[in-house]
Amino acid sequence: GAVVSQHPSRVICKSGTSVKIECRSLDFQATTMFWYRQFPKQSLMLMATSNEGSKATYEQGVEKDKFLINHASLTLSTLTVTSAHPEDSSFYICSAGYTYTEAFFGQGTRLTVV
Amino acid sequence: RKEVEQDPGPFNVPEGATVAFNCTYSNSASQSFFWYRQDCRKEPKLLMSVYSSGNEDGRFTAQLNRASQYISLLIRDSKLSDSATYLCVVNRRDDYKLSFGAGTTVTVRA
Numbered sequence: 001g002a003v004v005s006q007h008p009s010r011v012i013c014k015s016g017t018s019v020k021i022e023c024r025s026l027d028f029q030a031t032t033m034f035w036y037r038q039f040p041k042q043s044l045m046l047m048a049t050s051n052e053g054s055k056a057t058y059e060q061g062v063e064k065d066k067f068l069i070n071h072a073s074l075t076l077s078t079l080t081v082t083s084a085h086p087e088d089s090s091f092y093i094c095s096a097g098y099t100y101t102e103a104f105f106g107q108g109t110r111l112t113v114v
Numbered sequence: 115r116k117e118v119e120q121d122p123g124p125f126n127v128p129e130g131a132t133v134a135f136n137c138t139y140s141n142s143a144s145q146s147f148f149w150y151r152q153d154c155r156k157e158p159k160l161l162m163s164v165y166s167s168g169n170e171d172g173r174f175t176a177q178l179n180r181a182s183q184y185i186s187l188l189i190r191d192s193k194l195s196d197s198a199t200y201l202c203v204v205n206r207r208d209d210y211k212l213s214f215g216a217g218t219t220v221t222v223r224a
Contacts, residue, residue: 006157034211034212036214041122041216042216043118043201043214043215043216043217044158044201044212044214045214046211046212046213049211091155093157093158095212102148102160102163103160103203103205103212105157105158105159106157107156107157108155108156108157110155
């Protein structure tokens with residue numbers, strides 16, 4: 001299957017700083033990637049859809065100025081959590097759809113804001 | 115109402131037992147259905163797609179009931195390695211977006 005690589009897998013940052021998470025499709029081109037957030041014992045919640053060469057589309061309730069998404073190439077999307085706060089601590093995961101029948105996920109990033 | 119709802123469990127079963135659980139979805143226009151498996155602190159991985167006629171993959175059987183808008187997963191002859199959270203996932207063909215259930219936790223004990 002297709003491979004999606006996400007980096008870093010784990011990050012701890014201080015409150016008020018920014019953190020960048022990268023999502024790469026390694027063996028296919030992804031015009032669309034998705035960013036999710038998962039809190040403990042909860043479902044994955046779609047945050048935004050990242051579109052190559054255009055602005056991301058955000059789900060209702062997700063602050064676009066706080067979660068900056070850049071999809072500058074067909075194989076890379078980045079999510080930057082700006083001015084992170086402890087409540088932003090979560091598991092962030094990206095996916096890219098190779099076909100509409102399956103999504104391929106990155107390994108996820110566990111963010112802890114202290 | 116959530117788009118996809120699942121019984122969270124946990125289902126605690128002995129090795130060799132059969133366990134089954136359902137998920138319901140609210141969008142009647144949903145086109146594709148999947149079961150993903152998620153191990154603790156890991157990314158979800160596709161377990162199987164769910165087809166209208168029902169399908170089987172080894173010890174796993176998935177069923178889809180469009181009229182009642184539910185999907186089921188049955189695991190036969192449970193193994194310790196089946197312990198995980200099983201996510202019901204529904205894909206709308208038009209925009210590739212996935213809606214996830216919160217997951218059903220299964221624990222298989224020796």
